[in-house]
Amino acid sequence: xxxxxxxxxxxxxxxxxxxxxxxxxxxxxxxxxxxxxxxxxxxxxxxxxxxxxxxxxxxxxxxxxxxxxxxxxxxxxxxxxxxxxxxxxxxxxxxxxxxxxxxxxxxxxxxxxxxxxxxxxxxxxxxxxxxxxxxxxxxxxxxxxxxxxxxxxxxxxxxxxxxxxxxxxxxxxxxxxxxxxxxxxxxxxxxxxxxxxxxxxxxxxxxxxxxxxxxxxxxxxxxxxxxxxxxxxxxxxxxxxxxxxxxxxxxxxx
Amino acid sequence: xxxxxxxxxxxxxxxxxxxxxxxxxxxxxxxxxxxxxxxxxxxxxxxxxxxxxxxxxxxxxxxxxxxxxxxxxxxxxxxxxxxxxxxxxxxxxxxxxxxxxxxxxxxxxxxxxxxxxxxxxxxxxxxxxxxxxxxxxxxxxxxxxxxxxxxxxxxxxxxxxxxxxxxxxxxxxxxxxxxxxxxxxxxxxxxxxxxxxxxxxxxxxxxxxxxxxxxxxxxxxxxxxxxxxxxxxxxxxxxxxxxxx
Numbered sequence: 001x002x003x004x005x006x007x008x009x010x011x012x013x014x015x016x017x018x019x020x021x022x023x024x025x026x027x028x029x030x031x032x033x034x035x036x037x038x039x040x041x042x043x044x045x046x047x048x049x050x051x052x053x054x055x056x057x058x059x060x061x062x063x064x065x066x067x068x069x070x071x072x073x074x075x076x077x078x079x080x081x082x083x084x085x086x087x088x089x090x091x092x093x094x095x096x097x098x099x100x101x102x103x104x105x106x107x108x109x110x111x112x113x114x115x116x117x118x119x120x121x122x123x124x125x126x127x128x129x130x131x132x133x134x135x136x137x138x139x140x141x142x143x144x145x146x147x148x149x150x151x152x153x154x155x156x157x158x159x160x161x162x163x164x165x166x167x168x169x170x171x172x173x174x175x176x177x178x179x180x181x182x183x184x185x186x187x188x189x190x191x192x193x194x195x196x197x198x199x200x201x202x203x204x205x206x207x208x209x210x211x212x213x214x215x216x217x218x219x220x221x222x223x224x225x226x227x228x229x230x231x232x233x234x235x236x237x238x239x240x241x242x243x244x245x246x247x248x249x250x251x252x253x254x
Numbered sequence: 255x256x257x258x259x260x261x262x263x264x265x266x267x268x269x270x271x272x273x274x275x276x277x278x279x280x281x282x283x284x285x286x287x288x289x290x291x292x293x294x295x296x297x298x299x300x301x302x303x304x305x306x307x308x309x310x311x312x313x314x315x316x317x318x319x320x321x322x323x324x325x326x327x328x329x330x331x332x333x334x335x336x337x338x339x340x341x342x343x344x345x346x347x348x349x350x351x352x353x354x355x356x357x358x359x360x361x362x363x364x365x366x367x368x369x370x371x372x373x374x375x376x377x378x379x380x381x382x383x384x385x386x387x388x389x390x391x392x393x394x395x396x397x398x399x400x401x402x403x404x405x406x407x408x409x410x411x412x413x414x415x416x417x418x419x420x421x422x423x424x425x426x427x428x429x430x431x432x433x434x435x436x437x438x439x440x441x442x443x444x445x446x447x448x449x450x451x452x453x454x455x456x457x458x459x460x461x462x463x464x465x466x467x468x469x470x471x472x473x474x475x476x477x478x479x480x481x482x483x484x485x486x487x488x489x490x491x492x493x494x495x496x497x498x499x
Contacts, residue, residue: 135346135405137311139360139412140336149363154350 013204020196020205024212028189032216034102035174035188039109040167046110047117052147054122065118072115077108077173084108085180101180109177113170120162124155161228168217189213260447261322261415262287263338265308268317270300277303278314279471285416285464287322288445292458292479295468296494301451304468305418308449309338321415336364339409343421345401347393347408354380354389357408365412379407383437399430403437410441417441419450435461455498459483467491 053065072080085104093099128151136146156163175190182191193209263285270278277300285291293301306312308319310331318325326334347356358376361367367375380386383403385396393401402422409417419438423431435454439461442448452458458465459479466476467490475482475491486492 129344129346131342131344131346132348134311135340135342135348137332138309138335138338138340138342139408140332140364141360142332145363149359150348154348157350 010203011207013202016196016200016202016204017208020192020208023187023192023196024189024208027185027187028192028209029212029216031186031188032171032174032190032212035106035109035177036167036171039106039113039174040170042106042110043113043117043166043170044163046114047121048152050114050118051121051125052152054118055125065122069115069118072112073119077112078176078179080112081105081108081176082179084111085177089180100186101177101182102186105174105177105180109170109173112173113166116166116169117163120159120166121152121156123162124157124159125151126155127158128154158231160231161224164220164224164227168220171216171220172213257444258288258441258446259413259415260288260445261337262320263308263416263447263449264318264320264323265304266318266320268304268307268319269315270303270307270312271315277471278307280317281468281471281473283308283449283466283473283476285447285449287447289463290442290446290448290450290461291464291466292450292452292462293466293468294452294455294458294494295474299468300471301468302420305340305420305449305451309335309340309418311335336360336412337414338416338418339412339414340418341402341405341409341420341422343424345393345398345405345425347401347405349393352390352392353385353396353404356393356404357411360408360412376407376411379411380404382410383407397430398426399433402426402430402434406434406437406441416447416449419448419452421451421453423452423454453498455483455495467494469494 050065050068053061054069056062056065084107085101088104088107089101092104125147132150132154133143133146136150137143141149174188177188178191178194182188187195189209189212193205193207193212196205197203263283265281265283268278268281268283269276281300281304283291283293283304293304295301303312307314310319310327313331314327319327321334321337347353348359351359354373354376357379358367358369358372361372361375362369365372377386377389380389383406385400385403385407388396388400388404393404396404406422422438423434426434431454435457438448438450438457442461450457450462462479464476465479465482467474467482467486467488469490475486475488482491483495486495
C-alpha cells in the first residue's frame, strides 16, 4: 500500500496541482497559445509560398523549396530553437534593446512549421486533378489566378486534417522555448509545471501541465476526425438527390 | 442571323512534339464562321492535342493559328482563351463552387462584372441549358449529363467566338448522351463556330458542316460529311469507319 500511496503522491498530489493552476491559466495557457498560434499562422503563409514554389514549373524555385524543406524538416526542433534563439538573440538585443525571447522563438517555430506545412500544402495541391487547372486556363485565367482561385482552395481543403495535426505538434513544440530563458510572466505551460516540480520535488505540477496540453490538443484531434469525415462524406445538409440519377436508380452519391 | 458573335478559325501547318514523339505533323484545319467542324480518328491520333494547341494551352512548335483571319500566336494566350470556349470529356467543373459560381467565376474575375450582374448572366446561361433550378447545387450532386451542360454554360458565359468540344459525351452514361448532343446541335444551328472532337459518328455526320479524319498526327482526309462517310477515299478512313460504324 505504501508504494501505491507513494505513486499517487508523486503524480497526483492535488494540492500541488491546485497550487500551479492559477499560474498555468494566467500565464502558461496564453503564452503557449501565443507561441503556437502565431507560428502556426506565419508557418501557413511561409508554407504556402514553399508549396507554390515546390509545384512551380521553374526548376530553381522547386529546388529552393526542396532544399529549405529538407533542412528544416531534417533538423530537430530543439536544435533550431537553440541556434536561432541563442545565435540571433544578442544581435536582436543590440538592435532593439529587447530581451524578450518570444519573437525569436516564434521565428524558429515558424521556420520549422513552414517546412512541414509546405509539404502538406504541396501534396494537397498536387492531388487536385490536372483537368481543374486546364479548365481554368481554358476559361482564360492566368496560371497564378488559376492556382489561387481553383487549384489551391481545393488542395488546402483536402489536407485540413494534416494541417490540424501539424498545429497540435506546434503546441507541443512550443514547450522548447524554455531553453531560451524566460522571466516569470513569459513562462508557458511546460515551464510553469517544470519549475513547480523542481521546487517541490513532486511531479504533480508536470502532470497538471500534461492535462493542460491535453485540454488543448484532444479537441483538435477530434476536430481532425470530424473534418476528415465530412471531407469524405460531404456536407450533409447540402445534399440533394439527383433527379436524373434517382430515376435510373444509380450514381446519386458521387 | 447568328445568335453568337462567332468568328472563323484556321490552323496552318501545326507541328508539335513531346520529346521524340511527333504528335502533330503539319495539321491544317479551317473552320468557317458559324460552321461546325468535327474531328474524328482513332485514339492517340492527336485530336485532343490539336484542340489544346489551337487555344494555346499547349504552344505549337511550328505553324500559325488565325482567329477571324488574324494570327493570334503573338497575342496574350490568356486573352486568346477568353475568346475560345472549351468543353472537356471529364467536365472539369470546379467542385468547391456551386453551379452558378462555376458559370459566373470568369465573368466576375476576368470580365470584372459586379457580383449581381455576373450571377444574373450566369443564371441566364444556365436557363439556356435547362439547369437554372440547379444554380445553387454542387457539381457533385448533378448527373454527368447535367454537369456537362453546366460546363457548356460556363464556356458560353464568356461569349466566345469559337467553341471546342473535346469528346464531350465520351464519359457520359449512354442515356445521358442525347441531351448533351442535342444542346451542341442547337449551338451549331444558332451559328456558333465549333470544333468538335468526337466518337459520335451520328453527330459528326448529321450536325457538322465539315469532317476531318486524323490519324497519327496528320489529317488523312477532310470534306463534307456525306463525302467522308459515304465515299471515303483513303484506306485508312475506310478501315476506321468499318471499325466504328
